[in-house]
Amino acid sequence: MSVEASSVNGHDVLVRAGELKIVSGRRFPIGVGLDFAGVVAATGADVKDYRVGERVWGMVHPRQRHTTGGAAEYVVVPADRIVPAPASISPVDAASLVVAGATALIALRDTVHVVSGERVLVRGAAGGVGTAAVQLAHALGCHVTALARDRHAQVLTDLGADEVLDYGSTTSDQIGPFDVIVDTVGSELKCYRRRLTKGGRMVTVGLSAGALAAIAASSVYGARRIRTFSANPETAMLRDLADHVTSGALRPVVDSVYSLADIAAAHQSFERGGGVGKHVVEVSA
Structure with a gap:
C-alpha cells in the first residue's frame, strides 16, 4: 500500500x-x-x-x-x-x-445500542472521536449534548449538537440525566455514570489505570455499568x-x-x- x-x-x-x-x-x-x-x-x-x-x-x-x-x-x-x-x-x-469514525460508530451502534430520540452526552466532543460521535448520534436521531471547550461551540453546533456545554465551567452534577454517555476523556467516570437515566448506558474510549478501575467497579450496576471496547x-x-x-x-x-x-x-x-x-x-x- x-x-x-x-x-x-x-x-x-x-x-x-x-x-x-x-x-x-x-x-x-x-x-x-x-x-x-x-x-x-x-x-x-x-x-x-x-x-x-x-x-x-x-x-x-x-x-x-x-x-x-x-x-x-x-x-x-x-x-x-x-x-x-x-x-x-x-x-x-x-x-x-478511519479510527475516529469507526470508534464512534462502534461505541454508539454496537456497544450502547443507541436509539432514535434518546438524549446523548458526548464528553470530549471536540476531539477526533468526539466530533464523529456528535455527527453520528445526530444522524441516528438523538438529542446531542456536547461537552467541550466553549470556543468550539459553533463547530459542534454545525456538526449536529443540540446543546454545547463548556467543560471548564460545567460539573457533572449540573447536567443530565442522559440515556447514553459517550466519554472520550477517561476521568471522573463514576461521577458521570450517576447522570444516567434508569435505563441509561455509558461507554468510554479514554482508557487509563483509573478508568479501568472505574469500569471494573461499575460492573455491579449491570446494564448501567461503564462499558469499553477495543476498536x-x-x-x-x-x-x-x-x-x-x-x-x-x-x-x-x-x-x-x-x-x-x-x-x-x-x-x-x-x-x-x-x-x-x-x-x-x-x-x-
Missing part, C-alpha cells in the same frame, strides 16, 4: 511512549500510525478484489506486532483490513475518519463508515496537517490538546 495520509491517535502516542510493549514488542524499529488512506501499490497472488492504483482506506491491526504502521510511505496489510475509500473526500480527510474495524465496519461519509452523515474535521518529516510536531500538538478534530500526517502530497 502506498500511503498518502495517516492520522495521530492515542494508541500511537502510547506505543511511542513505550506503554504498549505487549502489543508493539521491545525490538526496534516500531512503527506508529493505526490508520491510513492511500493507493494499492501491489497485491498478493490470492487477492482478487483490489487492483493496483485503487484508492483505499484501512487500519493495521491494533494488537498485531508490526514494524511498520500507517505513518510510512508504504504499509503491508491483509485484504480484509481495507475497503475502497469514499470518492467524495481527499486522502487527508479520509485518514482523519478493531474490518471490512464490514469500514464499508459502513464509508456509507455514512457518502450519505453526508459524517464529514471530516481536521485540526492540522503535518508532513511525514514533521510527525514529531504532530504528536506534540496532539498531546497538548486544545484543538478540534484530528491531526493528520500527509505522507505524499
